[in-house]
Amino acid sequence: MGNGRWSSTDWQNYAARNVSGKSRTELFTRRSLDDAVNPARIAMRESRDSADNPQSTPIILAADVTGSMGMVAHKLMQDGLNTLATEIYARKPVTDPHVMAMAVGDACCDQAPLQVTQFEADIRLADQVRNLWLEGGGGGNGGETYMSAHLFAATKTAADAFEKRGRKGYLFTIGDEPVLDGLTREQAARVMGFETPRDLSSHEILTMAQRNWEVFHIILSNEGYARARPDAVLRSWKALLPERTIQLGDVDRLAETVVSAIQINEGAHPQDVTASWSGSTALVVAEAIRGMAPVPARRGLRRLFG
Structure with missing residues (x-):
């Protein structure tokens, strides 16, 4: 998947018909898991080059949707997807973004602990995000099964970026809770639809995912x-991603923070990235990316703007 290109005009028309003025419950009407986004029913999700996107870059946004965290999906639908796509097109930290959205829950108790869209490059992504079930569950067990997103990325994605060009995609998990430690054999079978020889720890799953993905986690530090x-959440994630755990104080700036993290990982200097945003956005981004070090670009330093 991944034909077409994101257009602000297409988004404005789509939002006027389907998004503007709608509450979360009006926007997300599904009340059960759709087989189309059920990872146990999915053999593979593919991000492939096309005439529209000859140098495709897969990007996964895996958002916690338990409890009040359904607001993240709502924020993405209100304008986050449009901001993400248009800013990547404008700043060019990576080429030809193909975006997948995931809804993350709790494999201990939720009916839909993981849901997965296709990789899309155009407005079709919006319809797929709206088709996610915001179950709102969670088990009160001190965390969520964020690692299901990493396990899916490690085992059920294929992309020309890493198969043809040796380029990793980007995977961002997003939420307010600690990470539960991996998945049991039973959970993997139920959620992912395949057998594992034993339980898988978070470290094992993360190592698998990092072969093809640049992995980050965004803690929504002012939520839930x-x-x-805060210390418990930060300790949980820092143990796994010590230099790639981002604390975001304003969920309204999620898309800008994702774009900024990609820019820095592709070689831009954090101070330059911060200065490229205006007003309160610059302040939020500066705090979020504090501690991120510039990474030497693998193919020559990319420009901040195209």
């Missing part, structure tokens, strides 16, 4: 669990 117990 993270607001009440």
Whole structure:
């Protein structure tokens, strides 16, 4: 998947018909898991080059949708997807973005602990995001099964970026809770639809995912669990991603933070990235990316703007 290109005009027309003025429950009407986004029913999700996108870059946004975290999907639908696509086109940290959205829950108790869209490059992504079920569950067990997103990325994605060009995609998990430690054999079978020889730890799953993906986690530091117990959340994620755990204070700036992290990982200097945003966005981004070090670009330093 991944034909077409994102257009602000297409988004404006789509939003006027389907998004503007709608509450979360009006926007996300599904009340059960659709087989089309059920990872156990999916053999593979593909990001392939095309005439529209000859140098495709797969990007996964895996958002917690338990409890109040359904707001993340709502924010993405309100304008986050449009901001993400248009800013990547404008700044060019990577080429030809193909975006997948995931909805993450709790494999211990949720009916839909993971949902997965296709990789899309145009407005079709919006319809797929709206088809996700915001179950709103979670088990009160001190975390969510974020690692299901990493396991899917490691085992059920294929992309020309890493198969043809040796370029990794980007995977961002997003939420307010600690990460539960991996998946049991039973959970993997139920959620992913395949057998594993034993339980898989978070470290094992993360190592698998990092073969083809640049992996980050964004803690929504002013929301829910993270607001009440920030040290517990940070400790959980820093143990896995010590230099790639981002603390975001304003969920309204999620898309800008994702774009900024990609820019820095592709070689831009954090101070230059911060200065490229205006007003309060610059302040939020500066705090979020604090501690991220510039990474030497693998193919020559990319420009901040195209």
